[in-house]
Amino acid sequence: MAGGKRIHKTVHHFLFREVGGTLQAQITEVDEVAWFPLTEIIEKLAYPDEKKLIARSGELVL
Template sequence: MLETSAGGIVVDVVDGRARIAVIARRNRAGRVEWCLPKGHQEADETLVETAEREVAEETGIEGRVLVTLGTIDYWFSTHDRRVHKIVHHYLLEATGGDLTIENDPDQEAIDVAWIHLDEVHNHLTFPNERRIARLAWERLAGEG
């Protein structure tokens, strides 16, 4: 089964330093994982619309997509099926809102935080998401 999701890195610059909103969630084993906001594409949405909606729902921060950062492609199994998941990541500019998990309809996020982009590699759980954060850094630095 194929699942498509979108989300990304919503950036806010404060005092000349870029920071991004990340969420914490519990995995199936109950461990806390810090990750980028993302979620399933609704039937009538574009990937860009999905990314903007999911970031707002999971972090409380409204954003506008600036550029595509890349995809993460992986497989996982549930009790009754094997799933091929593709997650499309975007760089978003923060345009409003307040940091909160209160708007998450799935209530998947248990916490949300601003992390400086140059320090996020110390906080994100998954190497593939650290790679996406590095791509965001490169784009913002004019290297990508």
């Protein structure tokens, strides 16, 4: 929400397996980037649909 109004947007999720290297945030809109174990991500998410998505992704990569 921004200014008390709901913002409609499309969010794309990608499933990656970390293989090394350095993460770098894009210049706009992103303050921080980090890799997290799947077991920790669900605790950090706010939206139930995203929590379900992450739970399902764990089944695909484990």
